[in-house]
Amino acid sequence: NEKDKISIKNIGHELIMLAVSEPEKALKPWDDFANAAFENGPTIAHSALTRLAEKLQCKIFTENVDHLHEKTGIQALRPTGDWLKENIQPSWLKEIDAIITVGLSSDDRGMLAWYKENNPNGKLIAINLVQPNFVGEEDYLLKGDLQDILPELEKMV
Known part of the structure; x- marks a missing residue:
């Protein structure tokens, strides 16, 4: 039902009004997400990313809260706030050849810019449907469905 959907554009105001007037309806989208x-x-992409991380002996950082990475048997790291800059030495970034982003639309935390600042030769490999603004001319965009791209990328490594 179109009336029951919350518009992304006005989500804050609409969600507050809906939570006050009909709390069950306000919680339904979250319940649907949590249940799924x-x-x-x-x-397939979660599993391929886990195998890729294991082959490359690297970590998976995620902002996802669905714990589907853990269901593949890997422990994903969920940094919050300034955790990365407080816990990673800038000199360590020089040792990272590339950072792969999956479905990331923007560098809202500034981590990728910080990486490039400390490792100008480092590469970003973005897997996305559209080109994110953080991908430079020296970086790579693997444009398409991550469910197709990640398994293929994992096979190549």
């Missing part, structure tokens, strides 16, 4: 996350297993 806990009832479903990881996707």
